[in-house]
Amino acid sequence: DIVMTQSPESLAVSLGERATINCKSSQSVLYSSNNKNYLAWFQQKPGQPPKLLIYWASTRESGVPDRFSGSGSGTDFTLTISSLQAEDVAVYYCQQYYAAPITFGQGTRLEIK
Amino acid sequence: QVQLQESGPGLVKPSQTLSLTCTVSGGSISSGDYYWTWIRQTPGKGLEWIGYIYHSGTTYYNPSLKSRVTISVDTSKNQFSLKLSSVTDADTAIYYCARAGGQYLPPLYWGQGTLVTVSS
Numbered sequence: 001d002i003v004m005t006q007s008p009e010s011l012a013v014s015l016g017e018r019a020t021i022n023c024k025s026s027q028s029v030l031y032s033s034n035n036k037n038y039l040a041w042f043q044q045k046p047g048q049p050p051k052l053l054i055y056w057a058s059t060r061e062s063g064v065p066d067r068f069s070g071s072g073s074g075t076d077f078t079l080t081i082s083s084l085q086a087e088d089v090a091v092y093y094c095q096q097y098y099a100a101p102i103t104f105g106q107g108t109r110l111e112i113k
Numbered sequence: 114q115v116q117l118q119e120s121g122p123g124l125v126k127p128s129q130t131l132s133l134t135c136t137v138s139g140g141s142i143s144s145g146d147y148y149w150t151w152i153r154q155t156p157g158k159g160l161e162w163i164g165y166i167y168h169s170g171t172t173y174y175n176p177s178l179k180s181r182v183t184i185s186v187d188t189s190k191n192q193f194s195l196k197l198s199s200v201t202d203a204d205t206a207i208y209y210c211a212r213a214g215g216q217y218l219p220p221l222y223w224g225q226g227t228l229v230t231v232s233s
Contacts, residue, residue, distance in 0.1 A: 049225060050223065055219050095219055097213075100175075102219075104160040104162070107160075
């Protein structure tokens, strides 16, 4: 199985400041034939299912605010929230869908400082 | 917009079989290139992908659960189901059904989840 490791486990950021979450995969999730990274980011708020924010490592899902961005390739990826809003408090997960079984990171809890 | 809703017993005894159903509304389970997925979440192991089924009946299961899992589809009822046999307290989790837009795409639509507790 591909192991996804996120850092940090928790993060406190002031409103309006930048938040950065990292995700590392135990093997590359870049498919060379189409040059796509099979990496997604999800946001989960209490009592709700995960919400898809980003796929192909950097493509925002429709309706996701543009303060959310994804970057990286191969084994190292980053989710950035450019200006933290109160409604962004949540747990964030990365997920690889390059190879079955699909696997998730352990989550990063984002709070307001 | 497609919606998914899990249903089933919230309490299952150890060694018995957990059975859940996901009812899909707002679209036919038979149409499109969608993979109907089960995922569970526990405080200890986090999010764990259980497996998926295509409307043709093709399935793929997480090898860690494969010996105990069956996912099936009932196109006449627009539902798909999960059975997990020989449960232990480690199977206590929130179970989600979801729809992925393809075999190699992440799930976009999720049910609200249902808590299943394994206890005598």
